[in-house]
Amino acid sequence: MASQPQLPSTVLEAGDRFAVDLSPDGRSLTLPECFLDLDQTVDELLGPDAGPIAFKIADSLSALELPEPPRPIPAGTDSLWLEYQEPGRFRLRVRDPEPAGAAPELPTEYGVRFTLNPDDGAFLRAAAHQRASLPLFELAREAAQLSTNAGFDRLICLPQVRDMELLDHQTRTAKTVLQRFHGKALLCDEVGLGKTIEAGLIAAELRLRGLIRSALVLVPPSLIEQWRGEMRRKFSLELTSHDDPAFRDRGAAAWAEFDYVIASIHTAKRDPHRGAVTARHWDLVIVDEAHHLRNRNTQAWRLASELQKQYALLLTATPVQNNLEELFNLVTLLEPGLLRTAKQFQKRFVDKKDKLTPLHLDELHQLLAEVMVRNRRSTVGLRFTRRWARTERIAPAAPEQQLYEAVAAFIRPHLRKDTKSAISRMALLSLQMALGSSSPAAAGTLSKLAETPKLPAKDRQTLLELAERAGAQPESAKVDRLLQLLTEFPDKLVVFTQFRATQELLEKRLTAAGHAVAVFHGGLSRMGKEAAIAAFRGPARLLIATESGSEGRNLQFAHALCNFDLPWNPMRIEQRVGRLSRIGQTRDIEIFNFVTAGTVEEAVLHLLQAKLNLFELVIGEIDMILGNLDEEREFEDVVADLWAESDDMSDFRTRMEDLGNRLLQAKGEYQKQQAHDNKIFGDRFAPDP
Known part of the structure; x- marks a missing residue:
């Protein structure tokens, strides 16, 4: 099986060194290319005497600029090491002169210089004349590596975890899964306690020990980029998305050629992907929001049951919704036979009068304790700070309102299901969202859509005229309000937008x-x-971030954000908030939501606040609620259909009110699930101490 090319390992240990060059004036320290490839950050720099050295990152990003030459290093020296201390912290070292007769330096393929101990060199030269095959050498190397690793009572990956503060329950969960469950577990922590982090820890530990060389991660479509960002930044695990061009270009064969893959379960369960996914043996399979696998009559459950895997993690805060058979179905994916057969399970553990009431609870708990971990906020002692959300409803200037109505009049009929349009649905939705963001964003999108192949001449002309009107718009009322807000609110602020033009x-x-x-x-x-x-x-007081700024980034040092424009998907809004409001945040968070009056965004925000109290939910709960809507479509597609089918804004608000009532019902169902889970599981299944 061919493997995808990978960069050198980003794992560093204390004492690792890189040769660096100091400029003749002592004011610039050039970083080697092999260091830049490791995706390391330099937050603190110490001199040879352990004293701090002031610096800033050069515009070229390949050097550190020093206000004054470091001491006690003579300027112009070419014998310097940059020594790794801990994440973000490095120390300059002066290299000792090489003794006479020392072995010559040798370069690796990445440009790292090294020398061999004379005894080691002699041994390797002698070994070259022995009859040892490469497979035997690889087997011996792996055996030596495994024999020197400590047991799972100590996680050897912890020094390499970056950009986060691990909590005790997370490390204990990882140890429990690896030691006692042998890498197969149902992670059922309450929402907000970091199941993703626990899964990342387990994956990083298995990979560092050489126990996995492939992994398949199945998550909801809206969480793919967040998962990729978290795994890359925190655990140095690069996941290839099914949507990456390099993956798509290889077709179904890509599933066998890329070793670390992330995709939605909706993609994996469809042909032609399904056959390729199930044909391969995966060392590790992770399924997030695994409550979607509770019904064994679905294609998703059947796919999960057919996956060939050594280790498996199912993540869900709500393993039971309608009946205890759902719990049986999830456990069976991990440990077939643990809860006996479906018929035996029903007879032994399920009350015939109430499918959610367990019988022989102690015995059921004893069996589940072999595969389940469940942390609760009340038992791990975590407290979340408050969020204070404020909606800024901004009246548009007359030209802005007229442009919005004209573009909406073009989009709505093209979005309707009974209309065949040369413009894709995604492009039309992007235009509608750009319109709610800023005139420059709308102008650029309109111009691009006018270049759509096979577009009728009349539509092309309309788009070009609208693009010209958008480009000639006066200054934005939303920008004016943001400038005013900055005089009223003095703290640092993250400003989120979906569009580069904005x-x-x-x-x-x-x-x-x-x-x-x-x-x-x-x-x-x-x-x-x-x-x-x-x-x-x-x-910098302000960070202006596009959606990529909400992918796995920890911005807890800031305490306020402004949603300059709003995605129609509440999970993407939640992801933005989660960059600041998360475990470890010590201050309350201020959230400013900007919406233009009379827009789709205003109606979406009103629904989310009035029906769900979105900004008061624990991060992760919104997905639990949306999962109860019984919709295969993404939330923004539901909104888009309502918008397209509406006669006018008043009709749209009425339709959104109906959707809001469905959301309120889904929230109630989620709260019932929580109550059932607490009744069934209580405070049991905490990780081993």
Whole structure:
């Protein structure tokens, strides 16, 4: 099986060194290319005497600029090491001169220089003349590696975990799953306690010990990028998405060629993917929101049951909804036979009069204790800070309102199900959302859509005229209100937008007003992203971030955010909030939601606040609630259909009210599930101490 090419390992140990060059004037420290490839950040730099050295990251991102030459290092020296201490912390070391007759330096394929101990060199030269095959050498190497690793009572991956503060219940969960459950577990923590982190810890530990070389992660579509960001930044685990061009170009064969893959279960269960996914043996399978597998009559459950796997993690806060048979179905995916057969389970453990009431509870608990971990907020001692959300309902200027109505009149008929349009549904939704963001965002999107192949000449002309009107719009009322808000609110602020054109507009206007601004978007290099976050930690008061800024980034040092525009999917809104309001946050969070009056975004926000109290929910609960809507479609697609089918804004609000009532019912069902879970499981299944 061919493996995808990978960068060198990003795992560093204390004492690892990199050769660096100091400029003749002692004011610039050039970083080697192999260091940049490791995706490391330098937050603190110490001199040889352990004293701090002031620095800033150069614009080129490949050097550190020093206000003054470091001491006690002579300027111009070419014998310096950059020594790794701990994540973000490095120390300069002066290299000792090589003794006479020392072995020559040898370069690795990544440019790292090293020398061999004379005894080791002699041994390797002698071994080259022995009859030892490569497979035998690999077997011996793996045996040596495994024999030197400690047992799972100590997690050897912890020194390499970055950008987060691990909590005791998370590390204890990982140890329990690896030691006692042998890598197969149902992770049922209450929402907000970090099941994703626990799964990442387990995966990182197995990988570092050489126990896995492939993994399949199945998550809801809206969580793919968040999972990728979390795994990459925190655990140095690079997951390839099914939507990546390199993956798509290989078709069904890609499932056998890429070793670490993330996809939605809706994609994996469909042909032609299903056959390729189930044909391969995966070392580790992780399924997030595994309550979607509670019914064994669904294609999703059947797919999960057919996966060939060594280790498996199912993550869900609500393993039971309608009856205890759902619990049996989940456990059977991990340990077939643990709860006997379905018929025996029903007879022994389920009350015939009430399918949610268990019989022989102690015996059931004893069996579940072999596969389930469940942490609760009340038992782990965590307290979450409050969130204070404020809606800024902004009246548009007359030209803005007229443009919105004209573009909406073009979009609505093209979105309707009975209309065949040359413009894709995704492009139409993007245009409608851009319209709610800013005129520059709408202008750029309109111009691109006018280039759509096979577009009728009449539609092309309409789009070009609308693009011209959007480009000629006066200054945005929303931007004016943001500038006013910044005079009223003095703290650091993260400003989220979905569109680069809006980001550029905000950067221009806010910088012109004298504000220190950092910009974060998906087009930046790794070092560019780190530099933007470092600037926001330091002198920059504002961080203007596109959606990529909400993918796995920890921005807890800030305590306020502004949703300059709003996604129609509440889970994406929640992901933004979760960058600041998360485990470990010590201060309350201020949230400013900007919506233009009379827009789709206003109706969506009103629904989410009035029916769900979105900004008061624990991070993760919104997905539990949406899961009870019994909708195969994404939430934004539901909203888009209502918008397309409406005659006018008044009709749309009526339809949204009906959707809100369904959401309220789904929230009630989720709360019932919580009550049932507490009744069935109580405080049992905490990880081993």
